[in-house]
Every structure is written in structure tokens, then in C-alpha cells.
Amino acid sequence: xxxxxxxxxxxxxxxxxxxxxxxVGFLVVSLVVRVLRGWLSNIDETAGDFLTRAARLGGRVLxxxxxxxxxxxxxxPLVAGVGVTGFVVGFALKDTxxxxxxxxxxxxxxxxxxxxxxxVLGKKGVVxxxxxxxxxxxLEDGERVFVPNSKIWGSLLVNYSRKGLDG
Numbered sequence: 001x002x003x004x005x006x007x008x009x010x011x012x013x014x015x016x017x018x019x020x021x022x023x024v025g026f027l028v029v030s031l032v033v034r035v036l037r038g039w040l041s042n043i044d045e046t047a048g049d050f051l052t053r054a055a056r057l058g059g060r061v062l063x064x065x066x067x068x069x070x071x072x073x074x075x076x077p078l079v080a081g082v083g084v085t086g087f088v089v090g091f092a093l094k095d096t097x098x099x100x101x102x103x104x105x106x107x108x109x110x111x112x113x114x115x116x117x118x119x120v121l122g123k124k125g126v127v128x129x130x131x132x133x134x135x136x137x138x139l140e141d142g143e144r145v146f147v148p149n150s151k152i153w154g155s156l157l158v159n160y161s162r163k164g165l166d167g
Contacts, residue, residue: 014070014071014072015071017067017070017071018067018068018070018071019067021063021066021067021070022063022064022067025059025060025062025063025066025067026060026063028059028063029055029056029059029060029063030056032055032059033052033055033056033059036048036051036052036055037052040052050103050107050131050132065078065079095148095150096133098150099132099133099134099148099149099150100132100133100149101150102148102149102150102152102153102154103130103131103132103133103134103149104132105149105153106130106135106149106152107130107132111157111159112127112130112157112159112161112162113127114127114128114129114130115127115161116159116160116161116162117159117160117161118137118157118158118159118160118161119157119158119160120137120147120151120152120155120156120157120158121147121151121152121155123137123139123145123147124139124140124160125137125138125139125140125145126138128144132149133148133149134146134147134148134149135147135149135152
């Protein structure tokens with residue numbers, strides 16, 4: 001039994017380190033996201049939601065990579081594999097990435113905001129949500145329409161809630 005313990009001891013401590021890193025890391029990520037959400041709540045709700053989601057996902061991935069290195073996993077090939085996979089997935093998801101980049105442009109330039117009445121692609125409605133891939137419109141008949149942001153960014157848009165430059 002002692003021999004078995006001596007053989008397993010390094011692995012057990014590696015797993016304990018891994019779980020400790022993951023638990024503490026996820027708590028730190030949650031705290032950072034909470035602080036970030038507090039800072040961004042005064043700026044813009046939609047941009048704040050997007051940035052806090054991105055920070056949470058990025059932080060968790062980073063914590064898992066650090067945890068794997070504590071297990072003795074060589075993360076160099078893992079990072080290279082993620083890079084190659086990202087390149088392949090980028091080609092496969094070009095439409096999704098187009099919606100993602102258009103969503104970022106909408107968040108930066110803000111041609112409309114949540115609650116505005118807009119008309120785009122022949123649909124007129126109230127903006128219910130601006131997500132990174134899509135914008136959700138609530139039409140006058142109560143229907144909800146999910147419009148890809150790449151279609152909005154490349155189309156004529158009328159914002160009935162905002163007046164022209166003269167006010």
C-alpha cells in the first residue's frame with residue numbers, strides 16, 4: 001500500500017494544485033468581472049455586457065491553461081493547436097465573424113441604442129437588445145426579429161428616435 005501511495009503522491013498533489021488554481025482563479029475572474037461590470041455600468045449597458053462576457057471567458061480559459069501547466073501538461077503545443085484551430089474555424093465561421101465585427105462597429109458608433117425605434121431591411125421596430133452577432137427588434141405586431149448585425153451595418157438605417165443634427 002505504501003508503494004502505491006509513493007507512486008500516486010506526485011499525481012495527487014498535481015491534481016490538488018490544479019483544482020486549487022482553478023477554484024481560486026475562477027473566484028478572481030468573478031471578482032474582476034464584477035468590478036469591470038461596475039465600472040462599465042455607467043458607460044453603456046450593451047458594451048458592458050459584451051466586455052464582461054469576453055473578460056469572463058478569456059479569464060476562465062487563461063485559468064484553465066495555467067491549471068493544466070500545473071498538471072505538467074506542456075501548453076506550448078496546446079497554444080499552437082489553438083492557433084491552428086482558430087485559423088481553420090475562422091474560415092468556417094466567416095459569416096459569424098462578420099456579424100461579430102459588425103456588432104462591434106455598432107457598439108462603437110452607436111447609430112441606435114436599446115429602446116430606439118428603427119427601420120432596417122424593411123422592418124420597423126423597437127430595439128430590444130443589441131448583441132454582438134444580432135440585434136433583436138420588437139415589431140409593431142409584437143413579433144421579435146433577430147437581424148444579423150452584418151446586414152444592419154451594410155444597410156440603410158432609419159432611426160426614428162433621434163433627430164438630425166439640428167435637434
